[in-house]
Amino acid sequence: MSFDTLTLVLAANRGTGLEPLTIDRPKAAVPFGGKYRVIDFTLANCLHSGLRQVLVLTQYKSHSLHKHLRDGWSIFNPELREFITAVPPQQREGLNWYGGPFDAIRQNRYLVERSPASQVLVLVGEAIYRMDYAELVRAHRESGAQVTLAVRGIREPGSGVQPLVRLDGEGQVLGLSPAPAGASGDPGSGDETLSTMGVYCFEKSWLLAALDPAREGPDLDLGLDLIAPLLGDLKACGYRFGGERGRVTPDRYWCDLAGIDDYYQANMGLLRAAPPLDLYQTDWNIRTYQGQFPPARTVPGVTSGTEGIFVNSMLSAGTVISGGGVNQSILFPRVRVCDGAIVDSSILFDGVQVGPGANLRNCIIEKDVQVPPKVRIGFERTQDSERFTVSPGGIAVVPKGYRF
Known part of the structure; x- marks a missing residue:
């Protein structure tokens, strides 16, 4: 063959x-x-x-x-x-x-x-x-x-x-x-x-x-x-x-x-209890390149002392949730979610930084974007459309290099 x-x-x-x-x-x-x-x-x-x-x-x-x-x-x-x-x-x-x-x-x-x-x-x-x-x-x-x-x-x-x-x-x-x-x-x-x-x-x-x-x-x-x-x-x-x-x-x-x-x-x-595509099949694993990053972890917020949490999400190597909350989301390597920030039903690419108190929902954030403190994305479609690409299904996409 x-x-x-x-x-x-x-x-x-x-x-x-x-x-x-x-x-x-x-x-x-x-x-x-x-x-x-x-x-x-x-x-x-x-x-x-x-x-x-x-x-x-x-x-x-x-x-x-x-x-x-x-x-x-x-x-x-x-x-x-x-x-x-x-x-x-x-x-x-x-x-x-x-x-x-x-x-x-x-x-x-x-x-x-x-x-x-x-x-x-x-x-x-x-x-x-x-x-x-x-x-x-x-x-x-x-x-x-x-x-x-x-x-x-x-x-x-x-x-x-x-x-x-x-x-x-x-x-x-x-x-x-x-x-x-x-x-x-x-x-x-x-x-x-x-x-x-x-x-x-x-x-x-x-x-x-x-x-x-x-x-x-x-x-x-x-x-x-x-x-x-x-x-x-x-x-x-x-x-x-x-x-x-x-x-x-x-x-x-x-x-x-x-x-x-x-x-x-x-x-x-991929986040369903029984996903249509199971990445965890042992008989047909998917190979890729992975950077040599430290393990993902959750830690208390520096200011609030609130524990970082994640629910039903994928966290890749180098990701740190520091007093923030992540739900139903996929985080690529080296993402940081800061104190009081909430990430819900979103996809964050490599190196994204989510500032304290920011709130993200139904969005895709491109590589290395820095989301400032208290920014809200995915809540007001009209406002999102003025800044980002918004799909027919209402998914806001923040492009690479975007400056808030």
């Missing part, structure tokens, strides 16, 4: 729906779940699936992502032909940047050609899910298909993001169509409405032949722009996500974080 499959992880997307979290980083590098980055879930899937030759195609403001790959994922041995390598645009096919997923692969055709692999696994690095790719590749080989698409059931006809798929009784793809906007997906649904997931296994020879034609203009989706026009001349099969095959416990969770509300709800879901 290690050397017969070349893996391409698409991580060039800006993630416009997640602004302002993606002003200075790509979607794949957005922090998630208290200590992770979004791309960690895809790379952890690769690690557990025995995939050891991984190219990460990057583009938009990629320094943060490259640094994370260097610090957290330099774990393979190049002397054994193992690698996780970032590949920004090389402009081998002209002077253009990546115009989309099809174009990103086409511009790196030479990397595919020189690989000894028989299959090319193309993955989206911008979604949260667990999946045993080894079983997908095995099913691909068993079917004799040129292309295998991972598909998932959804509650309504489309999530507005991934294309819809029609399969026949034997699992072969009959058609692909754009998803109508506005409906919400349900990764655990048994409904027969199926959607793609941005996960594809190609026969390398077929993929290289399909990359030959020159294309004009940007492309948006591999299913619609590469596979759909050629369906009449190839065997394409669907692979059901969350089935019984595979070694990972099938929690059947998948989220593409299409907007701020999706991102917020995905994080808050």
